[in-house]
Amino acid sequence: MTEHASPIPFNVPSLEGDEQAYVLESMTGGHTSSAGPFSARAAAILQEATGAEEVLLTTSCTAALELSAMLLDLKPGDTVIVPDFTFTTSALAFARQGARLLFCDVEPETLGLDPAHLAELLDDSVRAVVPVHYAGIPCDIDGIREVLRDRPDVALIEDNAHGLFGSWNGLPLGSFGRFAAQSFHDTKNFVCGEGGALLLHDPADIDRARVLHEKGTDRRAFMLGQVDKYSWRDTGSSFGLSDTLAAYLTGQLEKRDVIQGKRRAVFERYLRDLAPFAAAHGLQLPQVRPGAQPAYHMFYVLMPDQTSRDAVLTDMRARGIQPTFHYVPLHSSDAGRRFADRPTECPVSTDVSGRLLRLPFFNALTAEQSDRVVAVFTDAALAALS
Helix, strand or coil: CCCCCCCEECCCCCCCHHHHHHHHHHHCCCCCCCCHHHHHHHHHHHHHHHHEEEEEEEEEEEHHHHHHHHCCCCCCEEEEEEEECCCCCCHHHHHCCCCCEEEECCCCCCCCCCCHHHHHCCCEEEEEECCEEEHHHHCCCCHHHHCCCCCCCCCEEEEECCCCCCEEEEEECCCCCEEEEEEECCCCCCCCCCCCCECCCCCHHHHHHHHEEEEEEEEHHHHHHCCCCCCCCCCCCCCCCCHHHHHHHHHHHHHHHHHHHHHHHHHHHHHHHHHHHHHHHHECCCCCCCCCCCCCCCEECCCHHHHHHHHHHHHHHCCEEEEEECCCCCCHHHHHHEEEECCCCHHHHHHHHHEEEEEECCCCCCCHHHHHHHHHHHHHHHHHHH
């Protein structure tokens, strides 16, 4: 490795199949708005992979979560439990509909929502729980469902932005709740610039979800021949993904095995090459429970403390490699304090936020680049820990 080697960015979206041809076909085919032929193709792939009763493509994962929040018909006094260590929209979507938030700590092994803390927070005000499969590694979904076993009134909404095509005990991530939200942002495994999807698993939600998705109208029922005209029926918004972006997404999803194979290779190279160093120096790498199949969304390292983490970030960036940190705990943010129902203690979230470092991770990361990342990381970590 030389100091003058080409920079290695954190993320590089890549074309893997017929994305360009499909986008051109959409642009010249006369249907570029939502609910076109490519939207149907992409939704069918997602439906088959997850077993969803219905798939509604959206402009983002944020929009999918907002649509799920609208379907809950939240009332004053309702609360929603979300992980403290997650992106803002896992919480924002529900606060926007008037819910108060309860921030739940994460478990130190998977960085997913902690069932033990969930049990402490659960009360009669809770309407929904929103687990996240952080880094594409399944959280303790069985533990969460056990806590909710006697609360059928509480909706389980998977924020599956990291987890598409991962599984837990042979069942796909995104299939465990009433709803699941997907992301196709250009930092995710499957991309179309910006996009998302809401997966619905309860047939009773489908008709109303279609209305909310179609700007509050029953246009979908009209297109299916169920009504002879469509009109305004309910609240809603313009959630639908452009068919041109769905064309891009279709090209990606058709290559899901190729993409996941490439990402698994990157993940396993990092794990193999860093495990001895991590064990020798007290660093934590991603942990995958038996029965879990990761989605290979990212690779992170937990340094011993924030000082060493920040030093490694600075050193690696100065040498042409772009690692990054991740979430600031939601409970510590201005908006988190504003929308919280009450303060909660989330010591694991606070701790890992200051120590977590994400390494460059993308489909086309070569073995040579991975070797360079590992070499520079271990050199910087040794300096920071000395």
